[in-house]
Amino acid sequence: xxxxxxxTKLSPRAIQGTSxxxxxxxxxMKKVESLCxxxxxxxxxxxxxxxxxxxxxxxxxxxxxxxxxxxxxEHGAISAESWPAMPYEAFLKVSDSVEGKKG
Numbered sequence: 406x407x408x409x410x411x412x413t414k415l416s417p418r419a420i421q422g423t424s425x426x427x428x429x430x431x432x433x434m435k436k437v438e439s440l441c442x443x444x445x446x447x448x449x450x451x452x453x454x455x456x457x458x459x460x461x462x463x464x465x466x467x468x469x470x471x472x473x474x475x476x477x478x479e480h481g482a483i484s485a486e487s488w489p490a491m492p493y494e495a496f497l498k499v500s501d502s503v504e505g506k507k508g
Contacts, residue, residue: 406443406445406463406464406465407463407464407465407466407467407470407489408447408461408462408463408489408490408491408492409461409462409463409464409470409473409487409488409489409490410459410460410461410487410488410490411458411459411460411461411462411473411474411477411485411486411487411488412456412458412459412484412485412486412488413456413457413458413459413460413477413482413484413485414455414456414457414482414483414484414485415457415458415481415482415483416481416482416483418481429480429481432480433476433477433480436476436480437472437473437476440472440476441464441469441472441473441476442465442469443464443465443469444462444463444464444469444473445462445463445464446460446461446462447461447462447463448460448461449461456484461490467489470487470489471487473485473487474486474487
């Protein structure tokens with residue numbers, strides 16, 4: 406499965422107050438798992454900076470990653486970007502193949 410990093414920025418309305426944050430997050434997770442079978446969650450972080458959350462997950466296809474981003478927007482995100490990612494060692498093998506090295 407491919408690895409993706411989901412960067413999420415919540416709407417100002419979604420950020421106001423944290424009392425419902427746990428329930429909202431749980432509802433989002435249940436919907437994603439229902440509509441995006443095969444997702445494997447690797448990590449979830451709250452952030453300081455231009456994004457509010459970062460999730461690392463594995464998905465069986467790009468279509469599934471698109472669904473995750475769209476569901477995030479449906480649940481209060483003004484921005485949700487899923488970026489493909491690969492382990493550094495795998496990147497080095499790709500790099501070596503481009504440079505004509507064996508890897």
